[in-house]
Amino acid sequence: MMQSSIVMFWVAVFGYAAATAVTFVVFVKLKPEWERVVTIAAGVGAFAHAISLGCHWLAVGHGPYMTRHEITSANIFIVVVFYFILRRRRPDMKGINAVLYPTVLLGMGLAAIFAPELKLLLPSMRSSWLVIHVVFAKLQVGSIFIAFAMACLVLLRRQPEWYVAHRLPPPEVLIETAYRFVFLSLLCLTIMIAAGAIWAEQLWGRYWGFDPVETGSLCAFGAYAMVLHIRKAYRISMRAAALLIVIAFMVAILFFFIFPVIRAGLHSGYFI
Amino acid sequence: MGVFSCCSSLRFAVPVILLLFVLALLSGFGVHIERLWLVPGIPLAFGVFAYAGKIWQYRRASAFFHLGLGIVILGGLVSWADRKSSEVSVVAGDTVQVAPPWLSPLSFTFQTLTKEYWPDGSLRDWRAAVLVRPTEGDSIAGTITANEPLAYQNSNIYLLKRGRAAIFQLCDASGRELGRVAFLFDAEKADTNEIYFPHTIIKIKVGIPELGSSEPLAVALYSRERLFGETRMSPGVWLPCPGGVLRCKELTEWGIFTVIEDRGKPLVWLGFAVIFAGLVGMLIGRSVPHDAE
Numbered sequence: 001m002m003q004s005s006i007v008m009f010w011v012a013v014f015g016y017a018a019a020t021a022v023t024f025v026v027f028v029k030l031k032p033e034w035e036r037v038v039t040i041a042a043g044v045g046a047f048a049h050a051i052s053l054g055c056h057w058l059a060v061g062h063g064p065y066m067t068r069h070e071i072t073s074a075n076i077f078i079v080v081v082f083y084f085i086l087r088r089r090r091p092d093m094k095g096i097n098a099v100l101y102p103t104v105l106l107g108m109g110l111a112a113i114f115a116p117e118l119k120l121l122l123p124s125m126r127s128s129w130l131v132i133h134v135v136f137a138k139l140q141v142g143s144i145f146i147a148f149a150m151a152c153l154v155l156l157r158r159q160p161e162w163y164v165a166h167r168l169p170p171p172e173v174l175i176e177t178a179y180r181f182v183f184l185s186l187l188c189l190t191i192m193i194a195a196g197a198i199w200a201e202q203l204w205g206r207y208w209g210f211d212p213v214e215t216g217s218l219c220a221f222g223a224y225a226m227v228l229h230i231r232k233a234y235r236i237s238m239r240a241a242a243l244l245i246v247i248a249f250m251v252a253i254l255f256f257f258i259f260p261v262i263r264a265g266l267h268s269g270y271f272i
Numbered sequence: 273m274g275v276f277s278c279c280s281s282l283r284f285a286v287p288v289i290l291l292l293f294v295l296a297l298l299s300g301f302g303v304h305i306e307r308l309w310l311v312p313g314i315p316l317a318f319g320v321f322a323y324a325g326k327i328w329q330y331r332r333a334s335a336f337f338h339l340g341l342g343i344v345i346l347g348g349l350v351s352w353a354d355r356k357s358s359e360v361s362v363v364a365g366d367t368v369q370v371a372p373p374w375l376s377p378l379s380f381t382f383q384t385l386t387k388e389y390w391p392d393g394s395l396r397d398w399r400a401a402v403l404v405r406p407t408e409g410d411s412i413a414g415t416i417t418a419n420e421p422l423a424y425q426n427s428n429i430y431l432l433k434r435g436r437a438a439i440f441q442l443c444d445a446s447g448r449e450l451g452r453v454a455f456l457f458d459a460e461k462a463d464t465n466e467i468y469f470p471h472t473i474i475k476i477k478v479g480i481p482e483l484g485s486s487e488p489l490a491v492a493l494y495s496r497e498r499l500f501g502e503t504r505m506s507p508g509v510w511l512p513c514p515g516g517v518l519r520c521k522e523l524t525e526w527g528i529f530t531v532i533e534d535r536g537k538p539l540v541w542l543g544f545a546v547i548f549a550g551l552v553g554m555l556i557g558r559s560v561p562h563d564a565e
Contacts, residue, residue: 120390123397123418187551190337194544202419205357205430205532207540208348215296222293229285 001059006116008052009073013108015045016080020101027098038097046080053077062121065134072111076104078142086146090177095168098156099149110257129199133192137256140188143181144224144252150178151245154238175238178245179231185252186224193217216255223248288319313352317345333553340547344540351536363437363454364525372531375425379405385434385525400431400527416529427533433458437526438478438489441519442467450516455480456526462490467518474513489520 018041022034056070057063064074083100086093154171168174196214197207208214227244230236236244324338358372362382371377381403388396398417404424405411414422421428435458442450455463455478462479475497479490488506492499493513503511505520512518 118392120392120394120396123395126397127419187554190547190551194547197540198544199419201537202421203430204432205421205428205530206355206534207351207537218296219293222289222296226286226289226293229289233286 001055002116002118005052005055005059008048008055009108009112009116012045012049012052013105013112015041015043015048016101016105016108019045019097020105023097023101035094035097038101042080042101046077046084049073049077049080056116060118060120062125063131063134065130066119066121066125067114067117069111069114069116072107072114075138075141076107076111078138079107079145080104082142082146083149086177090169092169093150093174093177095153096146096149099152100146103145103149124203127199127202129195129202132195133199136188136192136195140185140192141252141256143185143188144249147178147181147185147245148249150174150181151242151249154178154242155246171238175241178242179228182224182227182245182248186221186228189217189221189224193221212259213255216259219255220248220252223251285319285323288316292316313345313349317342317349320345333550333557335550336553337547337550340543340545340550343543343546345543347536347539347541347543349536350539351534354536355532355534357530357532359432359528359530361456361528362526363439363456364527370531372427372533374533375427375531377407380529381405382527382529385527398434400434402429402529404429424531427531430530430532431527432530433528435526436480437524438463438480439521439524440467440476440478441521442516443519444516447517452521454526474515476518489523491518491520 019038022038022041026034026038053064053070053074056073060066060070064070079100083096086096153168154174157168157171157174196217200209201207227241227248230244231241320338320342324335324342327338328335356372356374358370360368360370360380362368362380364382364385367379367381369377370380383401383403386399386401388398390396400416401413402416402422403411403413404422412422412424416422416429416431421430423429435456437457438455440453440455442453444450453465453467453476455465455476457463457480462477464475464477467474467476473495475494477492477494479492481487481489488504488509491503491505491511493501493511495514501511501513505511507520507522510517510519
């Protein structure tokens with residue numbers, strides 16, 4: 001089962017790589033009619049990715065929250081699923097491909113750096129609050145990725161000669177949707193922090209311990225809240241609003257993906 | 273409520289969030305500023321309450337969310353100021369007297385620690401059976417597992433650390449027991465203790481073999497920091513020492529139990545519930561156009 005998971009993981013990587021490569025071809029106006037190929041390649045990648053995660057789950061007997069490989073891989077899968085849902089509701093958003101697939105491919109590269117391990121569930125990890133904590137962590141990562149992709153495109157639209165600029169809804173719609181995803185991310189992050197606090201209290205007798213990633217999640221909460229409040233309080237331009245989202249995304253990446261590696265703490269062995 | 277008041281209260285919110293962000297950032301980078309949280313904590317909580325009050329008229333769900341945040345911050349401050357904890361280290365089978373300042377004295381017995389393992393040898397589950405006897409009232413027998421502490425009066429009892437213990441008996445030349453000493457192992461594979469024999473102080477270093485190994489314990493004896501003997505000992509084996517004999521009595525379990533009372537916790541849980549109510553309201557409620565506020 002583990003072997004099947006690894007094989008399907010690499011099929012997914014090749015699917016996303018193909019989607020990225022073809023997106024690049026479309027992006028530089030060489031073959032605009034190939035957009036359908038992007039969707040097919042990404043669809044194959046996502047399907048293989050789902051099978052890979054399912055096989056891994058069956059092999060280890062628990063969800064993707066014990067090793068860095070499975071956590072990163074599952075996070076990227078959530079991003080792709082979010083994007084597919086968005087594309088189904090808003091077909092005019094296909095220009096997001098230009099930012100999203102390269103980011104997904106990078107994420108899969110990061111997951112591939114960490115070898116898949118068969119790590120069985122520890123006693124402390126058997127908690128329904130942990131499951132809620134992890135599910136909402138993944139949802140918030142997925143939604144901030146989508147918001148980031150949209151914010152990047154708002155910034156890229158300043159280059160009207162780029163093909164992608166014509167494959168997107170008006171920037172007002174784009175930034176409004178990006179803000180909806182930031183809002184969703186904030187809601188998911190709030191539930192993630194609350195569920196994590198309840199779990200920590202049951203396990204260690206304290207709901208907050210100033211762990212680097214705990215305080216990091218508070219930073220991300222502050223960053224998302226700031227993005228939402230500044231926009232309404234100061235009625236800033238679309239470009240500034242997009243820049244704020246990009247900064248909030250960087251803060252989230254720093255604290256959820258880089259901090260657990262460089263600073264020792266309770267979350268050191270994991271990514272969000 | 274006009275646009276002006278909405279925006280002005282939002283502008284008030286921005287520096288407050290910025291302060292929260294900077295504090296969290298500093299904590300995240302390892303600057304120990306836990307105590308500093310108290311300084312902005314109180315104005316932060318009341319600022320959030322004031323903001324919730326301002327938006328109550330036109331964004332009730334968001335007001336609930338902010339009200340919940342304020343309650344959580346208040347609960348955190350109560351925990352920071354009033355959280356009480358007391359630790360005790362007990363070897364399985366032993367009873368110790370515990371006197372947390374906020375509780376009447378009690379005797380605490382760590383009866384057994386049961387463990388289950390996965391086929392690869394990693395720990396699957398553990399269960400500690402304990403008995404709490406207060407000076408007045410009935411005894412409470414209970415089980416502590418991962419994620420399930422034992423509730424005792426208004427406090428909870430957690431098993432925070434566990435490991436193996438080697439119990440050694442000290443006897444004089446005639447075989448009379450002089451005392452016992454426990455060597456405790458958790459992540460460490462060796463523990464050192466000093467033993468006071470008549471006229472001699474001996475330092476004993478005991479190393480424990482890998483879990484599941486049938487190898488005996490590695491025992492090294494030092495006198496005045498000089499190694500004078502090394503041997504392997506299994507339970508029941510005697511070792512002659514200057515001034516008496518040392519006997520490895522048994523290999524058992526030990527744990528560090530913590531009794532915790534946190535009056536801020538119910539407030540924080542209440543805050544989470546109010547936040548959740550706000551979240552549900554935001555998701556199912558009608559959104560208010562920005563210009564209408």
